[in-house]
Amino acid sequence: MKIGSYQLIPVETCSFKLDGGAMFGVVPKIFWEKTNPPDEQNRILLHARCLLLNSPGRKILIDTGVGSNWSEKFAGIYCIDNSQFSMEKSLSQNGVNPEDITDVIITHLHFDHTGGATKLVDGQWQPSFPNATYYIQKKQYDWAMNPSLRDKASYYKERYKPLADRNMVVFTEGNQKLIEGIEVVEINGHTFGQQLVKISDSDTTLLYCADLIPFTSHIPLPYIMGYDLQPLVTLKEKIDILNQAVEENWTLFFEHDPYSAAATLERNEKGAIVIREKFEKLP
Numbered sequence: 001m002k003i004g005s006y007q008l009i010p011v012e013t014c015s016f017k018l019d020g021g022a023m024f025g026v027v028p029k030i031f032w033e034k035t036n037p038p039d040e041q042n043r044i045l046l047h048a049r050c051l052l053l054n055s056p057g058r059k060i061l062i063d064t065g066v067g068s069n070w071s072e073k074f075a076g077i078y079c080i081d082n083s084q085f086s087m088e089k090s091l092s093q094n095g096v097n098p099e100d101i102t103d104v105i106i107t108h109l110h111f112d113h114t115g116g117a118t119k120l121v122d123g124q125w126q127p128s129f130p131n132a133t134y135y136i137q138k139k140q141y142d143w144a145m146n147p148s149l150r151d152k153a154s155y156y157k158e159r160y161k162p163l164a165d166r167n168m169v170v171f172t173e174g175n176q177k178l179i180e181g182i183e184v185v186e187i188n189g190h191t192f193g194q195q196l197v198k199i200s201d202s203d204t205t206l207l208y209c210a211d212l213i214p215f216t217s218h219i220p221l222p223y224i225m226g227y228d229l230q231p232l233v234t235l236k237e238k239i240d241i242l243n244q245a246v247e248e249n250w251t252l253f254f255e256h257d258p259y260s261a262a263a264t265l266e267r268n269e270k271g272a273i274v275i276r277e278k279f280e281k282l283p
């Protein structure tokens with residue numbers, strides 16, 4: 001898929017698992033288990049699928065996956081599996097080295113989005129993309145430096161604070177045009193200051209949905225993660241964004257769906273927004 005001067009390339013970094021109940025909030029298992037079958041521990045499969053925007057002048061990465069150097073216990077709880085793919089492998093299959101990345105847009109600082117932003121070298125956390133500018137919402141960074149007891153298990157400061165300490169971060173505030181053809185959209189239901197990424201030219205738009213809509217199975221409005229700090233805000237944000245997506249014929253990109261990377265939408269005869277077409281890779 002090409003938008004403007006960018007070639008859009010999904011970058012698979014790993015698979016992992018989270019509790020199915022937590023991924024679907026108030027929705028009963030009897031519904032979600034059909035699309036996302038759980039293992040014997042009630043965990044369901046997720047991918048950490050980043051997106052590379054490759055143009056002659058820039059190589060922009062959206063999110064960085066779970067990363068490496070987790071304890072055995074942590075990797076076991078979340079079933080972190082790099083055997084099929086990794087950031088390095090996926091980039092090199094596309095002829096890209098970590099040093100070539102010019103910009104990294106971090107949607108938010110939960111470990112499954114930012115764990116790969118740094119890597120452990122001789123006991124020190126160093127930027128994984130040493131020549132990149134990292135973009136993080138200021139509101140999210142401030143929250144992540146001092147999260148609540150409810151969500152602090154999702155944040156590992158040692159993996160992102162070194163970026164700010166080295167002045168590699170440009171802090172974004174709200175909706176902002178970042179680079180030609182690329183905008184960030186601030187949303188606040190999942191956490192404070194998550195930024196989705198909208199890539200568009202005169203006729204095509206793709207939205208990187210991050211944790212507003214992690215799977216295709218989260219399209220129906222009540223399917224909202226139990227992790228969200230403000231689920232009613234998520235509901236409103238989903239309504240606004242899905243309406244705009246269907247009206248303007250956007251393609252949605254799913255970071256965590258293990259079965260589909262993208263989808264287009266339509267309105268059914270009852271007026272509900274549903275999937276028109278799913279894509280395992282990008283069209």
Ligand SMILES: [Zn+2]
Nearest residue numbers: 110112113211
């Ligand atoms: Zn996530």
